Amino acid sequence: MKLIQQGAEAKLYRDKNSLIKERVKKSYRIEEIDKKIRKFRTKREAKLLITAKINVPKIFNVDEENMKIEMEFLEGDLLKNILDTLPLEKSLEICKQIGTEVSSLHSQDIIHGDLTTSNIILKENKLYFIDFGLGFFSNKVEDKAVDLHLLKQALESKHYKNFEEFYKTILKNYKHKDVLKRLEKVELRGRYKGK
Numbered sequence: 001m002k003l004i005q006q007g008a009e010a011k012l013y014r015d016k017n018s019l020i021k022e023r024v025k026k027s028y029r030i031e032e033i034d035k036k037i038r039k040f041r042t043k044r045e046a047k048l049l050i051t052a053k054i055n056v057p058k059i060f061n062v063d064e065e066n067m068k069i070e071m072e073f074l075e076g077d078l079l080k081n082i083l084d085t086l087p088l089e090k091s092l093e094i095c096k097q098i099g100t101e102v103s104s105l106h107s108q109d110i111i112h113g114d115l116t117t118s119n120i121i122l123k124e125n126k127l128y129f130i131d132f133g134l135g136f137f138s139n140k141v142e143d144k145a146v147d148l149h150l151l152k153q154a155l156e157s158k159h160y161k162n163f164e165e166f167y168k169t170i171l172k173n174y175k176h177k178d179v180l181k182r183l184e185k186v187e188l189r190g191r192y193k194g195k
């Protein structure tokens, strides 16, 4: 088993075609609370990955006691690393897919909770969504709008070069009109915060 990444809250190991995500201790948290948080996020992530009807890694095993999820290793590219290197036409095609997929996720009343290009993998021309540890079930328009708003902020900071076009293309392919309407309010709120 090979350690491939030490993220903010998890260690990621690869073992052949499996990826093991293990949530590690945070020593700045009270131990008992830390354990509860890690268990809860492990359970929640597994539940969402199993339920979501979009492309996500297959789940092989969930070990709640040890806070480990074993899933399919996706041999592809992290969107963060390639989105700005592709020809514009190709990146816009990907943004179109993001809009469609997030739309579909929201139709299933699933909020991803951390929509960034670090949590999307492109493999064989298809997008896979990962990292559902902050996700939850909700049918609220507000929660869906905030999900999109966070995606906007992530694009704005990581892919500022073509941000406007990327974001416009995503929204054009997102079909929930009520959510888009709410998004306008969410964005105004964001803009005036702290002023």
Ligand SMILES: Nc1ncnc2c1ncn2[C@@H]1O[C@H](COP(=O)(O)OP(=O)(O)O)[C@@H](O)[C@H]1O
Pocket (backbone or CB within 6 Å): 005, 006, 007, 008, 009, 010, 012, 019, 021, 057, 071, 072, 073, 074, 075, 078, 118, 119, 121, 130, 131, 132, 133
């Ligand atoms: N199923 C997977 N297949 C391939 N790489 C993965 C997979 N899951 C995670 N990774 C890689 O590990 C990184 C961190 O995983 P992630 O689930 O996003 O954890 P974190 O909570 O630390 O962000 C991802 O950005 C990606 O590079």
Ligand SMILES: [Mg+2]
Pocket (backbone or CB within 6 Å): 118, 119, 131
């Ligand atoms: Mg992540």
